[in-house]
Amino acid sequence: MTGFSSMATTSTAEGEAYRFILAGIRTARFKAGERLIPEEIATEIGMSRMPVREAFRRLATEGLVLIRPNRGCVVAGLTVEEIFEVFEMRSVLEGLAVRLAVPRLDSDAFAELDRLLDRMERSGDGGQDWVARHREFHEYICSFANRPKLLRQIASLHVTIEPYLRIWFHHAAKPLTAREEHQAIIDSLRAGDPAAAEALMSEHILTTAPTLTGFALETRGGG
Amino acid sequence: MTGFSSMATTSTAEGEAYRFILAGIRTARFKAGERLIPEEIATEIGMSRMPVREAFRRLATEGLVLIRPNRGCVVAGLTVEEIFEVFEMRSVLEGLAVRLAVPRLDSDAFAELDRLLDRMERSGDGGQDWVARHREFHEYICSFANRPKLLRQIASLHVTIEPYLRIWFHHAAKPLTAREEHQAIIDSLRAGDPAAAEALMSEHILTTAPTLTGFALETRGGG
DNA sequence: ATTTGGATGAGTGTATCCACTTATCCAATG
DNA sequence: CATTGGATAAGTGGATACACTCATCCAAAT
CATH class of the missing domain: 1.20.120.530 (GntR ligand-binding domain-like)
Known part of the structure; x- marks a missing residue:
């Protein structure tokens, strides 16, 4: 499943997940307060949860989502x-x-x-x-x-x-x-x-x- | 190894790794251009390399390290x-x-x-x-x-x-x-x-x- | 002696697995 | 009827396993 050298996908799955979620947030497909479930997103774009999790971390650092330990990841609504x-x-x-x-x-x-x-x-x-x-x-x-x-x-x-x-x-x-x-x-x-x-x-x-x-x-x- | 409910450690391993590496960068223990190897850091603070990788992502977003696909993570020196x-x-x-x-x-x-x-x-x-x-x-x-x-x-x-x-x-x-x-x-x-x-x-x-x-x-x- | 090509090993990226935590829901109790 | 407590499901965090990439080094060829 991983070895297709001919694929011209983005270099890493994490990057792909990041851009996917980012686009979703910007266009308000993922709305403020909505919970993002790694498994769902992962299956939607055809990868495992892990790169999605890593994308979450990047988004959290940028303030776009909020990660609370053991409580998952939600889109960060602004007051x-x-x-x-x-x-x-x-x-x-x-x-x-x-x-x-x-x-x-x-x-x-x-x-x-x-x-x-x-x-x-x-x-x-x-x-x-x-x-x-x-x-x-x-x-x-x-x-x-x-x-x-x-x-x-x-x-x-x-x-x-x-x-x-x-x-x-x-x-x-x-x-x-x-x-x-x-x-x-x-x-x-x-x-x-x-x-x-x-x-x-x-x-x-x-x-x-x-x-x-x-x-x-x-x-x-x-x- | 994971089930000690009495432990008052930081809530997540990722957070612990993040603070550890951050302190290392601030005090110049990890110098600009130096390569950070997940496995080494992971064993030093007693966890697997995954939370360390996630910490890398956070640090990369903040501009403190640089991650190049398949080339690892280096401390970001500033010009x-x-x-x-x-x-x-x-x-x-x-x-x-x-x-x-x-x-x-x-x-x-x-x-x-x-x-x-x-x-x-x-x-x-x-x-x-x-x-x-x-x-x-x-x-x-x-x-x-x-x-x-x-x-x-x-x-x-x-x-x-x-x-x-x-x-x-x-x-x-x-x-x-x-x-x-x-x-x-x-x-x-x-x-x-x-x-x-x-x-x-x-x-x-x-x-x-x-x-x-x-x-x-x-x-x-x-x- | 220098260059080139391949073997080898270290390291990276992702998938899967397991333990644990949190949320949900239903039944028993006041 | 409202409340509480526990079973159960859903989901998270982390560890491990595996495939692949990249770098290094040594040997063969020029």
Whole structure:
């Protein structure tokens, strides 16, 4: 069963399990508070419990699931306070990333940013992947900071709140101020002042938080 | 071997392995680039290699070790750029923590801070645990921010650079400007201006970075 | 002497097995 | 009828077993 050298699967079963569960959490197939049973997941993706368990550990370290000894693994729901906390952390980390990115942005980058902004806006009308586009937009900017650990941390924080963004976006309307806020960020990047761009990005993220947490409060999204 | 209900050991073997390896990395018993062999560690702390492997996963997620498929687990040495990056991240995250902490600090807290500063200074003369004291000082301040995820992230970053701080402190002299910088931070906290305290802490951490990375460059500490 | 190819052994990844813990449910009891 | 206690099932943590990969080393060939 294990010896198919021709298989082009991912290098390890653990990695496969990790990505599978991660995707499930991000798309809210696995909802906050839901218990993840190793055996079920293992059989679904055709492996034993062990690599799944190891994937759990990775997810737990990233704060995406909670493992209590002898009580299994549950998807980590965030309280309203925790959602806010994640936004605070993103606020300073993405602020830092933007500050570092500013001197490295070239005209190609700005062209791509305009494109991403458009795509985000268009997806908002028809498709439901505004969240993914929005994420792309932020990540593209941050990628210019050229700081791998910083990027990974930002991405990890984003995954954490992505399910809540999706719920929000699904129930409420698309954030109408988003377009202009993001345009303002692009303008600020073009202006080339790192401190100003950092401040603007920080503020942008922080001001998004109350809207989302307020909505989460209404719909009892917290854990 | 497993059924001793009276044993007050840590709840899981994985947790025990994790703490064991973590301590080893922090104290540089396990040095950067060194390969960690599950079987060896497992027998040393009296368990099988599986919980050790799981501990590896956790450490890898935190960036403390590197796991390459079929090539084992090595302690993650940081390049000079990466050390700098970690300081940058600490700079903004601890800045945030301080900003949030300021309104929550009371006179008891300041008394404790004075004590911690003294202890840090005293340990600098005789013992070699200035690094641990320094860490306590920073963590105590940050703890008042009341942000669990933020604290964990800061702690995780600190562990990453702790071995380098130890090498630095061992080879070079104790940072002489440290005392006054930390006193300035305490003063700033007493003044009660969150923004000012944030800026000062940010700057304190950022200015420490070049000293350490410069030293690391000399002694070829990078991986 | 240097290079190459294969044997050998160490180490890794996963599956399976076992002991133990926790949860569930039902019956007996107050 | 509510409560409690125990049987039973479900699930978790850890150990072991096994197949495979990678590194090392030595011998043969150039």
